[in-house]
Amino acid sequence: MNVCFLGSSFRAHLCCPWSRCCSGGDFRPRTVWLGHPEKREQRYPRNVINNQKYNFFTFLPGVLFNQFKYFFNLYFLLLACSQFVNELRLGALYTYWVPLGFVLVITIVREAVEEMRCFLRDKEVNSQIYSKLSTRGTVKVKSSGIQVGDLIIVEKVDIFPPVFHHKGSCFLRTDQLDGETDWKLRLPVACTQRLPTAADLLQIRSFVYAEEPNIDIHNFIGTFTREDGDPPVNESLSIENTLWASTVIASGTVVGVVIYTGKELRSVMNTSNPRHKIGLFDLEVNCLTKILFGALVVVSLVMVALQHFAGRWYLQIFRFLLLFSNIVPISLRVNLDMGKMVFSWMIKKDSKIPGTVVRASTFPEQLGRISYLLTDKTGTLTQNEMVFRRLHLGTVAYGMDSMDEVQSHVFSAYTQPPQDLQASRAPGTTKVRKTISSRVHEAVKAIALVHNVTPVYESNGVTDQAEAEMHYEDTCRVYQASSPDEVSLVQWTESVGLTLVGRDQSSMQLRTPSGQILNFTILQIFPFTYESKRMGIIVRDESTGEITFYMKGADVVMAGIVQYNDWLEEECGNMAREGLRVLVVAKKSLTEEQYQDFEARYVQAKLSVHDRSLKVATVIESLEMEMELLCLTGVEDQLQADVRPTLEILRNAGIKVWMLTGDKLETATCTAKNAHLVTRNQDIHVFRPVTTRSEAHLELNAFRRKHDCALVISGDSLEVCLKYYEYEFMELACQCPAVVCCRCAPTQKAQIVRLLQERTGKLTCAVGDGGNDVSMIQEADCGVGVEGKEGKQASLAADFSITQFKHLGRLLMVHGRNSYKRSAALSQFVIHRSLCISTMQAVFSSVFYFASVPLYQGFLIIGYSTIYTMFPVFSLVLDKDVKSEVAMLYPELYKDLLKGRPLSFKTFLIWVLISIYQGSIIMYGALLLFESEFVHIVAISFTSLILTELLMVALTVQTWHWLMIVAELLSLACYIASLVFLHEFIDVYFIATLSFVWKVTAITLVSCLPLYILKYLRRRFSPPSYSKLTS
Helix, strand or coil: CEEEECCCCCCCCCCCCCCCCCCCCCCCCEEEECCCHHHCCCCCCCCCCCCCCCCCCCHHHHHHHHHHCCHHHHHHHHHHHHCCCHHHCCCCCHHHHHHHHHHHHHHHHHHHHHHHHHHHHHHHHHCCEEEEEECCEEEEEEHHHCCCCCEEEEECCCCCCCCCCHHHCEEEECHHHHCCCCEEEECCCHHHHHCCCHHHHHCCCEEEEECCCCCCCCCCCEEEEECCCCCCEEEEECHHHEECCCCEECCCEEEEEEEECHHHCHHHHCCCCCCCCCCHHHHHHHHHHHHHHHHHHHHHHHHHHHCCCCCCHHHHHHHHHHHCHHHCCCHHHHHHHHHHHHHHHHHHHCCCCCCCEECCCCCHHHHHCEEEEEECCECCCEEEEEEEEEEECCCCEECHHHHHHHHHHHHHHHHCCHHHHHHCCCCHHHHHHHHHHHHHHHHHHHHHHCCCCEEEECCCCCCCHHHHHHCCCHHHEEEECCCHHHHHHHHHHHHCCCEEEEECCCEEEEECCCCCEEEEEEEEEECCCCCCCEEEEEEEECCCCCEEEEEEECHHHHCCCECCCCCHHHHHHHHHHCCCEEEEEEEEEECHHHHHHHHHHHHHHHCCCCCHHHHHHHHHHCCCCCEEEEEEEEEEEEECCCHHHHHHHHHHCCCEEEEECCCCHHHHHHHHHHCCCCCCCCEEEECCCCCCHHHHHHHHHHHHCCCCEEEEEEHHHHHHHHHHCHHHHHHHHHCCCEEEEECCCHHHHHHHHHHHHHHHCCEEEEEECCHHHHHHHHHCCEEEEECECCECHHHHHCCEEECCCCHHHHHHHHHHHHHHHHHHHHHHHHHHHHHHHHHHHHHHHHHCCCCCCCCCCCHHHHHHHCCCCHHHHHHHHHCCCCCHHHHHHCCHHHHHHCCCCCCCHHHHHHHHHHHHHHHHHHHHHHHHHCCCCHHHHHHHHHHHHHHHHHHHHHHHCCCCCHHHHHHHHHHHHHHHHHHHHCCCCCCCCHHHCHHHHHHHHHHHHHHHHHHHHHHHHHHHHCCCCCHHHHC
């Protein structure tokens, strides 16, 4: 639910993420009465999540429709139904209905299991319990029972750090909505703070007027009205008074009125509906089956034509279509589906990627053909844990290994008596040390003051909150801020001796190494904006009365503000190349008169009605001149484990990586460099902000002149480019070795994925860990969710779930590659198996005057594709050309798969020719060598066919597995054992003779030996790329 924040002191909130919801209707503004959902003016959607594809009544019809809407399955249904017509019947009904029924049962069971899992997950979310304020007091209500107008109380979540709320405010994190993990301040409705208890909200006559639901997560327009006041109270509401669903609060309890539910939630409206994904491999197989069906029709027509269309020729066509129906193998779909289940099981059981879950077992082979990888930044590539790495003063720099020197300088600055300082200035060496010491002290002091961090205290079980706050207890203190960068800077100043211990809206307290408390009055704060790229603060030191203006910001803007120096640009570049986020810190001392003059002009500018922001900026800029440069700070956003080698593997495998993030441009660029997404020898083109068509045209022309250059672009500029120059932009972006899109909305991420698929026709894989990545994950051909700090929403919506980004390398290079190659081999072999027996039937019919009489009947035709050959053929799912370690070491092997060679028209044609050759040899050999009875033809040809299939499996296998040997021997044993029961079709006494043995041996050798010789010659003179690595 989305709520309007009414709460009082120590109130906060955690809302639950909903995905897809029911109900419909137009979106309209609404008037919501507090605590009275029955007063609604319109019908609102239920607050439920529903990710199921079917319900109880639509399950069976829906599954059957989805199966038979494809040509492949519809063909076999019509085939089976045709056997109810006497003129078309060729044998027992079970020979057609049993295989089709087996396929359908497996499909229905698999769908039922997935639907049940989905139902249980939805039920768990919809059954979460919340507290609701009512006239009967506080009552418990399920999430699905929450309505617009309810007053909901939500307790804090223990896994998140606690915060202190000043005057009823609370901190909120929106990472599941926009990918930003910064804490944002939210304010309550002011007039509700004067009520004695939360229950009094039900006694007042008040309502909220809210705008219609929309996808804008950064704005909200509404009003709060209390009618029973004297006079009536009206307050305007903005984004600062809201708590959206899928956001996280810090601590305490929140009381809010529910404004939006179900499909009207901001998080739901920013999530695109998941599309039904069909693997590219399945589409290719479907295409091949259509070709086979065409061949089936042609062969049937040729047979009838050779009969000169005599008699009821149209019935003969249908009989031949049924007779040669094996050309399109029904077992192909069963084998591929079972193979996919095995591949999914192998992924889940791989001990080197623990915790990996396959949620969509229908296309694991897609992982073997990825051309574009689109990844989130925060929580996926990075841990979102900022660590202070470097302090640079121009003449001296301090890294992690020399922080003890900084600590000693700070300690000496606050502990050395003034007279000792004067005395120590005599020797020259000491004077230099004192100068550096004072510079370090000034830099640390500035970093400890120029920020928006608030230290908060909570009970730790030993010390209660009030006592901890009074004594500035270190063990109870946590820093809260809207940026993790700022927290890392303040934590660093604490580590070197200058600790931020207290802060409110007008003052700040620092503690020195000696325990002395320094008090500063906050006179003005100029917050950071994406336009200004800097933040400033004016403070007065209470002990000396000195007024100082401190500022920190990006080097591009600070370079023109600080006094001239010759090292700033060079050192900023050096630190940026190391992947550090660089901030420039400066100060300026102000006299009382200077400050009073500034304050008067500043207040006057803020009262302006016209061009207020411009006038305010002009007044502030009058201070931002000739500031003293104090230092540079370098902060690193720590990467996830093994991100760099994983990206290197993906790049060598021919996969282009795009980073799509909701974070700001500077942060995204730093991470791209740090993760080596952009290599050291590559240039970066930062796409300038554009708002019009002409600006976009000029910037695209500038970008076109760059070569082998990584692109960094913001979401706003991207939107303009896609609006006017979609084709040109995508063409240029696809040529880039890497692309970074920052400030991306969730729907924008999905749009980029969709455009890549449409423009390139290549397979895409999206990786993310937050709710804001769900749309992108569902849109991509393969969606991979990372289970991380941002919850499991992305993981649950993904096709594959991993616990760390580094597991992606093995998932693609090993499992993706193996799944694709094995699926290709399996499909071709099943087609070969069917074409062999169909060729034999064609030869048999043509020899016997084109009669539409089946060569094999009853159990022989079913047994051929099941117990006699199924296990060896299916054992190909265990085959592999190289070991997994080799596949990881040489990712270039993956690049070969991107061309789709394992299953192409060329390989398909080769297998067709092999099938025609072997089927013809077996049938003509049997006709040539049989002596007296027709059953001898059946015995010789069928036995030769079974042995040929078993030998062909052995020929195809590249790495033997013990289960493959078992499958071969088991199938042979099954055939020999079953001969006793097949006296109806085979002469049992004949197969015990030496004549039968040599004839079968001769036919089998002629059909297989040439292929073994060709395989040897090919490996000898034209070996595949992987064979060099296995030798």
